[in-house]
Amino acid sequence: MPPLHFQSLATLAARLERRELSAVELMQALLARTCTVEPRVHAFNSYDEADALAQASASDARRAAGQARGPLDGIPVGLKDVIAVRDQPLTASSKILSNFVSPYDATVTRKLQDAGAVLFGRLNCDEFAMGSSNENSAFGPVANPWDLTRVPGGSSGGSAAALAAGEVVASLGSDTGGSIRQPAALCGLVGLKPTYGLVSRYGLVAYASSLDQIGPFGRTVEDAAILLGAIAGHDELDSTSYHATVPDYRAALSGPAPRRLGIPKEYFGAGLDPGIGAAVEAAVKFYRDRGCEVKEVSLPHTSYCLDAYYVIATAEASSNLARFDGVRYGHRSKAATDAIDLYAKSRAEGFGAEVKRRIILGTYVLSSGYYDAYYLRAQKVRTLIRRDFLRAFEEVDALLTPTSPAPAFKLGEKADPLALYLCDIYTIGVNLAGLPAISVPCGFTNSGLPIGLQLIGQPFKEADLLALAHDYEQAHDWHTRHPNL
Numbered sequence: 105m106p107p108l109h110f111q112s113l114a115t116l117a118a119r120l121e122r123r124e125l126s127a128v129e130l131m132q133a134l135l136a137r138t139c140t141v142e143p144r145v146h147a148f149n150s151y152d153e154a155d156a157l158a159q160a161s162a163s164d165a166r167r168a169a170g171q172a173r174g175p176l177d178g179i180p181v182g183l184k185d186v187i188a189v190r191d192q193p194l195t196a197s198s199k200i201l202s203n204f205v206s207p208y209d210a211t212v213t214r215k216l217q218d219a220g221a222v223l224f225g226r227l228n229c230d231e232f233a234m235g236s237s238n239e240n241s242a243f244g245p246v247a248n249p250w251d252l253t254r255v256p257g258g259s260s261g262g263s264a265a266a267l268a269a270g271e272v273v274a275s276l277g278s279d280t281g282g283s284i285r286q287p288a289a290l291c292g293l294v295g296l297k298p299t300y301g302l303v304s305r306y307g308l309v310a311y312a313s314s315l316d317q318i319g320p321f322g323r324t325v326e327d328a329a330i331l332l333g334a335i336a337g338h339d340e341l342d343s344t345s346y347h348a349t350v351p352d353y354r355a356a357l358s359g360p361a362p363r364r365l366g367i368p369k370e371y372f373g374a375g376l377d378p379g380i381g382a383a384v385e386a387a388v389k390f391y392r393d394r395g396c397e398v399k400e401v402s403l404p405h406t407s408y409c410l411d412a413y414y415v416i417a418t419a420e421a422s423s424n425l426a427r428f429d430g431v432r433y434g435h436r437s438k439a440a441t442d443a444i445d446l447y448a449k450s451r452a453e454g455f456g457a458e459v460k461r462r463i464i465l466g467t468y469v470l471s472s473g474y475y476d477a478y479y480l481r482a483q484k485v486r487t488l489i490r491r492d493f494l495r496a497f498e499e500v501d502a503l504l505t506p507t508s509p510a511p512a513f514k515l516g517e518k519a520d521p522l523a524l525y526l527c528d529i530y531t532i533g534v535n536l537a538g539l540p541a542i543s544v545p546c547g548f549t550n551s552g553l554p555i556g557l558q559l560i561g562q563p564f565k566e567a568d569l570l571a572l573a574h575d576y577e578q579a580h581d582w583h584t585r586h587p588n589l
């Protein structure tokens with residue numbers, strides 16, 4: 105049995121249920137672990153020790169009264185610092201929100217509380233979730249627990265690193281272009297981006313609203329299934345939320361997995377690290393040996409994904425971030441002379457360089473005279489990209505790809521923004537098409553860095569993806585390895 109801080113959510117839930125362990129003991133163990141590793145990892149923007157222990161104690165009281173609420177009751181779960189928790193800081197890792205305290209709960213927050221989870225910590229991320237390395241945080245970068253000189257991926261780098269380092273039992277992130285799956289891959293974890301509309305975005309700091317989804321990080325596929333089951337479902341507070349009954353994802357793990365798998369040939373070209381290519385090929389062989397029908401498919405518009413994404417995402421961001429004006433929220437410049445100057449200076453002082461770059465780009469592509477040439481055209485390309493996937497799904501049930509073209513890179517290594525944008529080439533198509541996808545550990549590079557396999561599914565077929573990923577996980581031991589720190 106691994107040490108407490110590396111045990112899975114499912115294992116810990118069973119131990120809590122058997123009263124081998126109390127929620128307070130578990131929380132104390134994680135607080136001690138956090139004190140030891142956090143100075144090296146920096147996965148948290150903040151945490152409230154007394155509040156976490158009070159929630160754990162309330163869970164123990166429920167259990168003692170025979171009113172435990174299920175597998176999440178008493179389990180410490182970390183939230184990315186873009187998900188609102190009432191009376192807690194909500195910074196989006198930005199200076200502009202550095203003094204902001206949320207007056208309300210996100211729907212996912214409320215759902216986790218209803219399930220009895222202990223909400224522990226505000227997890228570091230790229231500023232407003234813009235980035236692929238967590239180096240854009242105004243509060244400093246996060247280190248990858250597998251190699252502290254490397255990035256954990258981004259933008260949900262803190263959500264991944266805190267889990268990989270044993271500071272939380274599971275966590276939530278948000279994924280607009282890969283921000284759950286890519287850090288999960290780089291930190292050796294399971295990360296799931298749900299179908300657009302499955303999980304409510306109410307209380308999520310908006311980056312690009314037509315692409316954003318909240319989703320789980322877990323040590324195992326089962327842990328991700330448990331969390332997804334708790335946060336999914338219709339919410340009238342999010343007008344893009346889908347009306348559907350949420351299946352029992354955990355039960356689906358042992359159900360039949362899809363058998364027709366497609367390998368998109370565009371995802372295995374130049375730029376793919378050979379070690380990652382080999383690990384994904386081995387996973388393909390595993391499924392073939394299991395009797396799956398595996399065939400090559402084509403997603404012909406893949407080469408336009410990055411361009412379409414960086415037009416649409418920045419356009420939506422420029423609109424969403426207009427609300428941060430120094431008047432209603434967050435940082436207010438002290439140097440302003442009049443109202444316009446107050447907006448300009450508050451934003452100039454409050455936003456970091458990458459956020460400004462995107463606001464400027466997004467404002468440009470939406471401006472009169474350029475709207476048709478850029479924004480409208482990108483929306484048309486988006487439709488073509490979605491059609492590519494839907495056409496492939498006429499022949500196959502799921503697609504297999506690498507999650508990231510490269511393993512975790514060195515902190516500071518990629519100074520050029522375009523080099524960072526290229527980290528997302530295998531993940532952003534999924535967001536543009538609104539599909540579900542999961543990253544599951546599928547090996548290590550020669551230098552010991554984790555590798556992720558991405559499985560992409562049809563809309564609202566998360567249960568299929570989880571069953572497929574679980575099948576793979578049961579036959580491999582990648583998820584049982586932990587970083588040495």
Ligand code: GLN
Nearest residue numbers: 233234235280281282283
């Ligand atoms: N790296 C991508 C970006 O910077 C995706 C980020 C995300 O998914 N939030 O936009």
